[in-house]
Amino acid sequence: MNILIIGSGGREHALAWKIAQSPLAEVIWCAPGSPAMDQIGPCFDVAADDVKGLHDLALQLEPDLIVIGPEAPLAGGLADGLRARGFDVFGPGAEGARLEASKGFAKDLMARLGVPTAAYRKTRDLTVCRDFFTGNSAPYVLKADGLAGGKGVVIAPDIHTAINEAEAMLSGKFGGAGAELVLEEFMPGEEASVFVLTDGVNRLTLPACQDHKRLLDGDEGPNTGGMGAYAPAPVMTPELLKVVDETIAAPVIDALAQAGHPYQGVLYIGLMITPEGPKVVEFNVRFGDPECQVLMASLADDIVPALLACATGGMPARDFARLLPQLEAARPAACVVLASKGYPGTYEKGSVIKGLNAASAVEGVTVFHAGTGLNAEGEWIAAGGRVLTVTATADTLEQAVSRAYEAVDLIDWPQGVHRRDIAWRALAPG
Ligand code: AMP
Numbered sequence: 235m236n237i238l239i240i241g242s243g244g245r246e247h248a249l250a251w252k253i254a255q256s257p258l259a260e261v262i263w264c265a266p267g268s269p270a271m272d273q274i275g276p277c278f279d280v281a282a283d284d285v286k287g288l289h290d291l292a293l294q295l296e297p298d299l300i301v302i303g304p305e306a307p308l309a310g311g312l313a314d315g316l317r318a319r320g321f322d323v324f325g326p327g328a329e330g331a332r333l334e335a336s337k338g339f340a341k342d343l344m345a346r347l348g349v350p351t352a353a354y355r356k357t358r359d360l361t362v363c364r365d366f367f368t369g370n371s372a373p374y375v376l377k378a379d380g381l382a383g384g385k386g387v388v389i390a391p392d393i394h395t396a397i398n399e400a401e402a403m404l405s406g407k408f409g410g411a412g413a414e415l416v417l418e419e420f421m422p423g424e425e426a427s428v429f430v431l432t433d434g435v436n437r438l439t440l441p442a443c444q445d446h447k448r449l450l451d452g453d454e455g456p457n458t459g460g461m462g463a464y465a466p467a468p469v470m471t472p473e474l475l476k477v478v479d480e481t482i483a484a485p486v487i488d489a490l491a492q493a494g495h496p497y498q499g500v501l502y503i504g505l506m507i508t509p510e511g512p513k514v515v516e517f518n519v520r521f522g523d524p525e526c527q528v529l530m531a532s533l534a535d536d537i538v539p540a541l542l543a544c545a546t547g548g549m550p551a552r553d554f555a556r557l558l559p560q561l562e563a564a565r566p567a568a569c570v571v572l573a574s575k576g577y578p579g580t581y582e583k584g585s586v587i588k589g590l591n592a593a594s595a596v597e598g599v600t601v602f603h604a605g606t607g608l609n610a611e612g613e614w615i616a617a618g619g620r621v622l623t624v625t626a627t628a629d630t631l632e633q634a635v636s637r638a639y640e641a642v643d644l645i646d647w648p649q650g651v652h653r654r655d656i657a658w659r660a661l662a663p664g
């Protein structure tokens with residue numbers, strides 16, 4: 235079958251790499267893709283948010299399966315439009331995508347269903363913010379309702395900062411995304427992410443991941459899109475995974491189906507493991523980046539039958555449950571993100587990256603490209619904030635991490651930065 239992948243980051247490179255290993259895959263097309271994805275299959279210069287252009291491309295190519303990587307086109311209804319034209323699409327429609335595109339929608343749905351999450355208040359009014367903060371203790375959590383490129387969440391250490399941030403957001407710091415705020419109770423605990431593949435009825439839970447959102451070692455410095463990840467995360471025991479499936483994934487996925495909007499894709503559940511059990515921090519409606527790189531490396535199974543079953547729907551429960559037979563034995567995997575100096579702020583593009591072949595030759599290692607280009611000499615150059623995801627698998631997590639760093643150390647790119655402590659929570663003694 236022929237498969238069209240929409241997106242251009244490390245996540246989509248990993249999806250293309252994994253899909254290409256399937257005996258079912260014939261041609262893989264990417265839009266817009268990247269120079270690295272072009273080595274897997276032809277790329278078309280149509281942006282991931284160009285809904286009309288993507289419709290035209292799909293009509294021209296007639297793919298048997300379309301996999302949508304990023305959230306923005308999902309929130310914009312790309313999956314609905316393509317499904318209406320008869321295509322099989324992995325990715326939820328706009329209504330399901332509201333779980334990520336509107337934090338208020340997600341909180342209201344969870345409240346209605348009794349899904350465990352932080353207490354909250356939605357508001358457009360600064361006085362309400364002041365009252366909410368006064369009635370709670372530090373730290374204070376405030377979130378822009380809409381998509382804000384991963385920057386719309388502030389954890390304020392004191393009430394003064396909280397009120398200033400609320401004022402800035404309500405005055406348009408994130409444009410329309412911050413016109414409404416969600417104020418939340420602070421949840422203490424360790425974070426983990428759980429990814430559930432679903433056709434809207436059936437569910438398959440992938441190995442739990444932990445990502446490292448802060449730029450610097452020891453979880454210090456500014457928040458980023460993610461500087462590394464690993465799976466399986468031992469903090470998510472099989473018992474906790476069952477609790478997450480029963481108390482979070484099942485009610486949310488069932489409610490969307492009952493409302494006439496079956497969710498067909500991957501549901502990303504961001505969790506806080508609190509003393510009272512796992513609670514939802516956020517939902518995303520796509521694979522995480524770089525969690526996807528780790529999951530694709532870790533899974534021994536062919537992913538295409540599972541993606542296709544989610545996209546087409548209607549598979550009997552017993553067959554759906556057998557789509558990933560080796561899931562229980564998924565190998566430990568870890569990844570280290572190499573970012574441009576200056577990220578997540580401003581950074582320069584164009585510096586040459588050497589040593590990628592040597593890095594890829596390390597046993598168990600795959601280097602996924604998140605933001606690279608090729609110069610006139612055919613050398614890889616940096617072309618984004620997050621540039622590479624060096625991913626490794628092994629028999630143990632410790633060995634996977636050590637292989638990833640062995641490969642990182644073979645990459646010659648003085649303008650790059652990375653963390654040295656990926657998976658520290660899982661590897662910490664005791
Ligand atoms: P989000 O974009 O919603 O995942 O939030 C970004 C980060 O803020 C999360 O990964 C958490 O570390 C933190 N966070 C968000 N909401 C809460 C909360 N209610 N309590 C504690 N930490 C939170």
Ligand code: GLY
Nearest residue numbers: 459460522523524
């Ligand atoms: N790594 C976090 C995310 O993809 O949202």
